[in-house]
Amino acid sequence: MPSVLIKTYGCQMNERDTEQVLSMFLAGGYDITQNEDEADVILINTCSVREKAELKALGKMGLLCARPNAKPWVVYGFMGCMSQSRSNSLFRDIARLDIVTGTHQYHNVYKLCNRLLRNRLAQHITEPIKRGARICAVEHEDGFQNAIKDHLPPSGNCTAFVSIMQGCDMRCSYCIVPSTRGEECSRPMNDILTEAKELVARGVKEITLLGQIVNRYGRDEPIINGRGAFVRLLEALHEIDGLERIRFTSPHPIGFRQDLVNAYTYLPKLCSHIHFPMQSGSDRILKLMLRPYKNEKYLNLCEAMREARPDLAITTDIIVGFPGETHEDYLQTKAAVERIQFDNAFIFQYSPRKDTPAAAMADQICLRVKEERNHDLLECVNRIATARNQALVGTTQTILVEGPSKNNPNRLQGRTSQNKPVIIEGNSAAVGSIVPVTITECTGFTLYANVQQ
Ligand code: 5AD
Ligand code: SF4
Numbered sequence: 001m002p003s004v005l006i007k008t009y010g011c012q013m014n015e016r017d018t019e020q021v022l023s024m025f026l027a028g029g030y031d032i033t034q035n036e037d038e039a040d041v042i043l044i045n046t047c048s049v050r051e052k053a054e055l056k057a058l059g060k061m062g063l064l065c066a067r068p069n070a071k072p073w074v075v076y077g078f079m080g081c082m083s084q085s086r087s088n089s090l091f092r093d094i095a096r097l098d099i100v101t102g103t104h105q106y107h108n109v110y111k112l113c114n115r116l117l118r119n120r121l122a123q124h125i126t127e128p129i130k131r132g133a134r135i136c137a138v139e140h141e142d143g144f145q146n147a148i149k150d151h152l153p154p155s156g157n158c159t160a161f162v163s164i165m166q167g168c169d170m171r172c173s174y175c176i177v178p179s180t181r182g183e184e185c186s187r188p189m190n191d192i193l194t195e196a197k198e199l200v201a202r203g204v205k206e207i208t209l210l211g212q213i214v215n216r217y218g219r220d221e222p223i224i225n226g227r228g229a230f231v232r233l234l235e236a237l238h239e240i241d242g243l244e245r246i247r248f249t250s251p252h253p254i255g256f257r258q259d260l261v262n263a264y265t266y267l268p269k270l271c272s273h274i275h276f277p278m279q280s281g282s283d284r285i286l287k288l289m290l291r292p293y294k295n296e297k298y299l300n301l302c303e304a305m306r307e308a309r310p311d312l313a314i315t316t317d318i319i320v321g322f323p324g325e326t327h328e329d330y331l332q333t334k335a336a337v338e339r340i341q342f343d344n345a346f347i348f349q350y351s352p353r354k355d356t357p358a359a360a361m362a363d364q365i366c367l368r369v370k371e372e373r374n375h376d377l378l379e380c381v382n383r384i385a386t387a388r389n390q391a392l393v394g395t396t397q398t399i400l401v402e403g404p405s406k407n408n409p410n411r412l413q414g415r416t417s418q419n420k421p422v423i424i425e426g427n428s429a430a431v432g433s434i435v436p437v438t439i440t441e442c443t444g445f446t447l448y449a450n451v452q453q
Contacts, residue, residue: 001029001030001031002029002030002031002040002041002117003030003031003032003033003038003039003040003041004022004025004030004031004032004033004039004040004041004042004043004113005032005033005034005035005036005038005039005041005042005043006018006021006022006042006043006044006045006079007042007043007044007045007060008044008045009044009045009046009047009053009056009057010045010046010047010049010053010080010081011047011049012161012208012210012249013163013181013210013212014045014046014047014080014081015161016161016162016163016210017045017079017080017103017106018045018079019150019151019152019161020106020107020150020151021043021045021079021106021109021110022152023150023151023152023153024107024109024110024150025041025110025113025114026152026153027150028110028114036064036067037067037069037070039074040071040073040074040075040117041074041075041077041113041114041117042064042074042075042076042077043076043077043078043079043099043109043113044057044060044061044077044078044079045079045080046078046079046080046081046082046083047080047081047082048081048082048084048085048176048177048180048353049081049175049176049177049351049353050348050351050353051351051352051353052351053082054082054086057078057082058093058094061076061078061094061097062094064076065094065095065096065097066096072124072128072129073117073120073121073124073129075098075099075113075116075117075120075133076094076096076097076098076099077097077098077099077100077101077109077112077113078090078097078099078100078101079101079102079105079106079109080101080102080103080180081103081176081177081180081181082180083100083101083102083103083138084102084103084104084138084179084180084181085176085179085180085354087100087102087136087138088100088134088136091132091134091136095131095132096131096132097132097134098116098132098133098134098135099112099113099116099133099135099136099137100135100136100137100138101136101137101138102137102138102139102180103166103180103181103182104138104139104140104141104182105137105138105139105141108137112135112137116133116135140182151195151198151199154202154203156203156403156431156432157203157204158203158204158205158206158400158401158402158431158432159204159205159206159207159208159400159402160199160204160206160207160208161207161208161210162192162195162196162199162207162208162209162210163187163210163211164186164187164192164209164210164211164214164217164233165184165185165186165187165211165212165214165216165217166181166182166184166185166211166212167181167182167183167184167185167212168181168183168184168212168213169183169184169216170212170213170252170254170290170291171290171357172279172289172290172291173288173289173290173356173357173358173361174289174319174322174350174353174356174358175353175356176353176354176355176356177212179355179356181212184212184213184216186211186217186218186219186229189218189229189232189233189236192209192233192237193236193237193240196237196240196243197240200240200241200242200243201242203432204243205242205243205244205245205400205432205434206243206244206245206246206247206271206400207237207243207245207246207247208247208248208249209233209237209246209247209248209249210248210249211248211250212250213250213251213252213254213255214230214248214249214250214251215228215230215251215252215255215256215257215260216230216252216254216255217229217230217233218230218233219255223259226258226259227259228257228259228260230260231259231260231262231263234246234248234263234267234270235263235267237269238267238269238270243269244269244400244434245269245271245400245417245434246267246269246270246271247270247271247273247419249275250275250276250277250317251274251276252277253291253293253297253298253301254291254292254293256301258304261301261304261305261308262308264305264308264309264312265308265309271417271418271419272309272311272312272313272417272418273312273313273314273315273343273417273418273419274305274312274313274314274315275315275316275317276298276301276302276314276315276316277316277317277318278295278298278316278317278318278333278336278340278345279291279317279318279319280295280318280319280322280325280329280332280333281295281329281332281333281334281335281336281337282295282325282328282329282330282332282333283295284324284329285322285324285325285329285333288322288323288324288358288361289319289322289358290357295332295336298336299336299339299340302314302340311417311418312418313343313388313418313419313420314340314342314343315342315343315344315345315346315419316340316342316344316345316346317345317346317348318333318337318345318346318347318348318377319347319348319349319350320333320347320348320349320350320370320373320374320377321349321350321365321369321370321373321374322350322358322365323350323358323361323362323363323364323365324361324362324363324365325350325365325373330373330377333377334376334377334380337377337380337381337384338380338384341384341388342381342384342385343385343388343389343418343420344381344385344445345377345381345385347374347377347378347381349367349370349371349373349374350365350370352364382444385444385445386442386444386445389420389442389444389445389447390442392420392439392442392447393439393440393441393442393447394438394439395438395439396436396437396438396439396452397416397417397418397420397422397436397437397439397447397449398416398417398434398435398436398437399414399415399416399422399424399434399435399436399437399449400414400415400432400433400434401413401414401424401429401430401431401432401433401434401435402414402415402431403431404427405423405424408423410426410427411423411424411425411426411427412424412426412427412429412431414435416447420445420447421445421446421447422437422439422446422447422448422449423446423447423448423449424437424448424449424450424451425440425448425449425450425451426450426451428451429451435451435452436451436452437449437450437451437452438450438452
């Protein structure tokens with residue numbers, strides 16, 4: 001039986017896309033492997049959001065293709081965002097590369113790879129294999145978002161991602177995503193509900209809804225009883241028996257309405273965590289980023305949600321060193337971090353991306369200043385996050401038990417509603433169950449707990 005290996009970089013959307021592609025290989029009779037020497041098809045699902053992510057994927061593929069003892073027929077391919085933006089030029093970077101497929105072509109990956117592998121295996125018997133097939137599929141396909149249905153068969157996972165929309169119509173000046181992922185397009189609500197019910201029937205307890213800007217889901221649909229399509233989707237999911245937890249990522253201040261704030265008061269399955277990218281605390285920089293709102297709006301939304309759900313954990317994304325960012329702008333970002341007291345924040349140094357307006361702006365910030373701001377902000381974020389975690393010691397939390405701890409198989413690990421990882425002493429609790437625990441200890445970002453009897 002042939003086998004396939006997929007390495008995934010980037011966001012949860014990419015993880016979900018990888019899962020869909022793997023399930024098609026499984027249905028075609030392939031094994032899934034993590035072993036590079038064993039795999040007959042090797043794919044990398046790529047991210048373009050920062051240059052570092054692209055270099056990582058290119059470096060990894062270069063190494064894979066250069067392995068002296070690799071089987072001669074191995075099919076090598078790039079999928080996803082970097083394929084979409086760099087397209088054919090990737091064949092120049094890596095001569096041995098066979099296949100490049102874009103973000104609207106995930107449903108064709110299996111067919112293209114399998115056909116090439118079968119041809120090669122047949123050809124191999126009579127003549128040396130020609131390297132570098134150079135198959136490129138990056139076209140847009142209508143209705144492709146409805147092809148995202150297949151999940152991997154049950155593997156005991158009690159959590160799953162569900163894609164509710166694709167693409168993005170915002171034009172943040174730093175971001176490559178609108179050009180890699182295309183126009184915003186929502187999936188029909190019934191499809192999403194059917195998928196969620198199927199997942200629950202297989203033992204899934206927690207679903208994370210994925211979209212570039214989830215709160216804009218179905219924004220052309222009417223508002224009914226004050227509720228927009230996204231909140232109506234949350235309400236409908238909430239009705240599903242056996243589904244215990246609902247998460248979503250990521251929302252945006254534009255189109256974030258009171259109905260979503262209110263949802264935190266009457267939907268108990270909605271977890272007490274929101275990943276809500278802030279990007280900058282300076283109005284001047286937000287304007288240059290083409291994010292059409294003031295930071296005060298973002299801060300007010302955070303505070304309104306905390307009022308609706310007092311234990312809400314808020315995490316965020318922040319870019320430092322955006323073109324033109326002064327020390328004063330940076331200090332405003334830091335002040336916003338202090339005001340909101342985030343549970344965690346991912347800090348990114350601005351990375352110029354191809355064909356984005358910010359890449360052409362004057363006043364690019366030098367690496368030294370980006371690093372200084374990154375370092376300084378990280379210290380601030382870590383201090384706040386540690387204090388917030390420390391405050392949980394001695395409290396009761398409910399944990400969804402996800403499986404054995406990675407570092408110690410005699411312990412279990414899970415997550416709180418606030419999405420904090422917790423290691424549980426002993427292994428008596430059942431995987432997939434939701435159990436009350438007492439938090440006993442905290443080391444920075446990991447909590448330790450005992451199951452309550
Ligand atoms: N440079 C640095 N960070 C970026 N992000 C998006 N584009 C860039 C860029 N060009 C960050 C944003 C986004 C997260 C996924 O990546 O903070 O929320
Ligand atoms: Fe990276 Fe954005 Fe593509 Fe996700 S959607 S893989 S974050 S570029």
